[in-house]
Amino acid sequence: MGQYMNFWCGRTAVAVAVIIAATCCSAQAVEPTAKAVPEKELQPKIAYCKTCHGQSGQGYRGATPIPRLAGQQVEYFENQTKAFVERRRENKFMYNVAHVLSPAMLTALAKHFSTLNPKPLGGASRDHISEGKTIYDEGLPKSDVPACAACHGADAKGNGLFPRLAGQLNEYIVKNLTNWDKERGQDRKNPDNSAIMQPIAHNLTPAQIAAVAAYLNYLE
Ligand code: HEC
Ligand code: HEC
Known part of the structure; x- marks a missing residue:
């Protein structure tokens, strides 16, 4: 359980890090x-x-x-x-x-x-982009959703094991966040980083998912 949390080490701005502080900071395995x-x-x-x-x-x-x-x-x-x-x-x-x-x-x-950097495909409905940006930047405190930016970066370019979301297809984001438990973390004996996103995906409503996905869809 502890080893997949190691990438948290050194991230200070993330409030949720407190939860896993107990497992943080053992030596990171170096891949050959x-x-x-x-x-x-x-x-x-x-x-x-x-x-x-x-x-x-x-x-x-x-x-x-x-x-x-x-x-x-x-x-x-x-x-x-x-x-x-x-x-x-x-x-x-x-x-x-x-x-x-x-x-x-x-x-x-x-x-x-x-290394590739094409323009985002775009194409999502623009109706709820500003709501999506607010969710991304600030989270939804009432629903226990932390700011996406805290982990995925203010520009959504990701960092290490935190994926880039900028420019991602909105349909793909919607599918992922809607089906998180059915597609990720499927080997119960070998839990992975997907556990970090599970409660976040779970606490978003379909409308909130669509809004944040539309925002990310246009982000360069
Ligand atoms: C506490 C840190 C954290 C926060 C906050 C967070 N994420 Fe994530 N997110 C992750 C990690 C770690 C992964 C990679 C999961 C894996 O390896 O399976 C991930 C993966 C994802 C993916 C899958 C990306 C892909 O390319 O398949 C999406 C979509 C996503 N997050 C959206 C969001 C949104 C939207 C928010 C805000 C509502 C958010 N995340 C907040 C840590 C976080
Ligand atoms: C037949 C079509 C197809 C081919 C060929 C294909 N992929 Fe994929 N790939 C997919 C689909 C579909 C998904 C999304 C899976 C999902 O929804 O969970 C995906 C997802 C991925 C992801 C996860 C992305 C993320 O954000 O989490 C990676 C990484 C990836 N592919 C790498 C590759 C690489 C490397 C190759 C070439 C060796 C490749 N793919 C070839 C269809 C393909």
Whole structure:
């Protein structure tokens, strides 16, 4: 339980950190540096990811929303891809895609996508964007929802294991926050960072989720 909380160390501005202070600050495991992947193997793999995630990693509105990967945090990207393989996170497309990736390939892909910076796809209804911004910046104290900005950053660019949300497809955000318990944290014996978001997702109403998702959808 304690080890997945380690990334909290050093974050002072987050009120909720108090809750997990007891588990904070044991030594962080250092991953061995992955070997470089030859370009002739990496490039076709990148092209393959982009058939679904968009030519600039900007995401794609398909039968199911396919998330933006551009500008995503490397650590978060790697952890989620592993989560699909370990079935901590349930998704039939991404299990098939991810379980064949070597650790070195995974790191190379995460680094590639983190450097991309296309304009957000946009397209969400603009009706409740200002309400969404207020939720993002200030949270909903009456509903026990902390400010999203406290963890995801004032600019929503994320940090390490906290994902970037800026420019993400609103449909994808809505789907995630609505189904949090059904898709993430699915290996009860191996709890992960998804536990941090669970109560937050749970305490938002559908209208609040739609508003904050619309705000993030346009954020560069
Ligand atoms: C067949 C389409 C498809 C392909 C090909 C594909 N993905 Fe995905 N990917 C998806 C879908 C759909 C999701 C959203 C899953 C969900 O809703 O939980 C996703 C989610 C992800 C996520 C999680 C993003 C987040 O914000 O949590 C990562 C990381 C990812 N994909 C990486 C990759 C990489 C790397 C490749 C190439 C090796 C790739 N994907 C290829 C469809 C695809
Ligand atoms: C206490 C810290 C914290 C706060 C506050 C927080 N989040 Fe998160 N959020 C996380 C973490 C950690 C993850 C990654 C979860 C994982 O690894 O499965 C996450 C993941 C997400 C994801 C999934 C992103 C993706 O690419 O799949 C969405 C969407 C999200 N948060 C939205 C929000 C919104 C909206 C708010 C404010 C209402 C918020 N979060 C507040 C910590 C936080």
